[in-house]
Amino acid sequence: MKHDPSASVAAIPRPSACPGLWRVVSALDGGICRVKLPGGLLTSAQARAMAEAARMCASGVLELTNRSNLQIRGVREGEQSALVAHLLAAGLGPRQAAADDVRNLLLSPAAGRDPAAHLDTRPLADRLLALLQDTPEFHALSAKFALQLDGGEALAMLDHPHDIWLSALSGGTQLAFGLAGTPRDQALASIQLEQAEPLVKTALQLFLELAGEHSRMRQLLAELPRADFLTRLRARLPFALGASPVAPQRSELDGAALGAHAQAQPGLVMWLAGAPLGRLEATQLWALADLAETEGSGELRLTPWQGVLLPDIPATRQAAVAEVLTDIGLLLDTRAPLARLLACSGSAGCAKAAADTKVDALRLAERLGLNGPAQMHLSGCPRSCAAAHIAPYTLLAQPGGRYDLYRREQGQAGFGRLLATSLDIDQAGERLAAGNSE
Ligand code: SF4
Structure with a gap:
């Protein structure tokens, strides 16, 4: 997803306590600049750009967040504009400056690669991210308001509280739908895949109309019964919601399941590695970018478990990649204390x-x-x-x-x-x- 070049280096961030691209929040070790990544995806070129920005304009320390984003710590006074310019040039900005905060859509880091998935969520994720960014009224959403799109992957974080969630049903043509606090096995309704965008758009509009002072769905639903929200939603949709689906059985892999996992694509594996205490040095990120390029497809996916997934590694290179990951200082053994x-x-x-x-x-x-x-x-x-x-x-x-x-x-x-x-x-x-x- 390309950013709009008019999203300028000097954009004025809206007030919030959360760091953003333009909203560098002060901490004892310097400023924190948070870069929101679409589905946790970072290309090798972008990873190098972030490593370079962290080294040139900040302390060289990068932090992985539990929403699959990456933040640069220790941003120095006076270096913010140079930092933002560097990140924008690498395509790490939003489609427009006002949309930086709303890029909150969590996918499995194994989207499009996980053999257990019912759906490759990435095309729909692109459309939902475009909807969030291109609809000015949605820029009023809190920087914490978040959507989740789950393709049925084994490697998925399902206990993270999301304001609105969609989850693919077997066959991949339908999605289960829920709101904050709706357990995964008790979805509110089902929809056809092509109804996802109008559903999300209408649900967000309804939320913003009803929210008042509340910034999160769970706060609103503490006052308004979920059934009332659903009734109002049904009244606005141009299609009927399907019955609550029976949750499909799924084999879940915990995010702590570090190691190599088979991909849906024959002969390829994805390596799930941990970043010690959720941090990487710029040199480590640079080395990961090199590894992704030489052994994989040039993609890095950040995980909500504060680690990195390296997809598209030929199974024959699995051991060699493990050696390099260990040399870089990443964790490959779930039992390791860190x-x-x-x-x-x-x-x-x-x-x-x-x-x-x-x-x-x-x-x-x-x-x-x-x-x-x-x-x-x-x-x-x-x-x-x-x-x-x-x-x-x-x-x-x-x-x-x-x-x-x-x-x-x-x-x-x-x-x-x-x-x-x-x-x-x-x-x-x-x-x-x-x-x-x-
Ligand atoms: S949990 Fe840690 S980082 Fe967060 S506010 Fe408290 S002391 Fe600070």
Whole structure:
């Protein structure tokens, strides 16, 4: 999808606390510039452009978000215009400047490649992204308002809360439809594939009319019963919604399933690799771009698990690519301690943090080795930016740099049950490694 060259370097961003392309948000380690990627896709040329921009205008550190976007950290004072110009020249901007924030459409990183998919979602995704960007009234949507289009891929994040979601049914000619809070197996209705754009357009218009002060669908639906929203929606659509479909059985691959996965295209595999603590250095991104070009199709897909998927690798080159990915410093083993740890920016980057979570996570990884739970999250404060959902175990930083330990439990609000208070990171490591976190 091409950006509009008139989306100028000096566009005025609208107010929001979220970083954007033009809205470089200050942090303790410099500015943060967020680049929204269509379906998480980054070409090798764009990856090099981002690496170069991060090196020339910022600290050289890039952060992978849990919505498959990429942000540049440590943007230096006075370098913002040069940074934006570089990114726009690489085609990383929106179709028009006012549409930067609304490019929120999550796809599986394996879209068009996953053998379990019922539908290649990318053509429809392009049309939905164009709809969001080309309709001025939709530019009023919150920077966090997000759509999800699921093709039925095994490699999919299905527990991420999205305001509106569409999910392909077997056969690929129909989609299930739901709103925030609608469980995946209890879709509200079904539609034909070609009805997706008018449905989304009408649902967004209705949301904006009814939303008032609310910025997210779940906030609106806390006041307005979902059935009422649906009735109003039906009244406006020029077609009848189909009955709620029976959710198809699907084999789900967790995003933590690092490694090589077979593609729908015979003889090709896709490598799913983790970025340690959700970050890459510019040099690592550059090396990934080279690898994608020499061994794959020149595409990188960012994942909502803060990793990278490298598609279109000949199966015969699988082992060679694994070696290079390891040399670059990416994680290929789900059991590796850093592959099981999430950590927010921490006190080095965020004024709200009560601990240096990134440094503590590295120390915790050393202490754990192959022991400990499948996923742990170190959060500098209760906002929990690094995780899209509550992790099985959370270490929540407390004043003085110590941590409270929580375990997620059914029926428990927030991070779950409080297991221990005021642990230093070594004590937390001992407790988690010994498996006596009960
Ligand atoms: S979770 Fe809190 S401390 Fe960590 S980055 Fe977010 S706001 Fe900052």
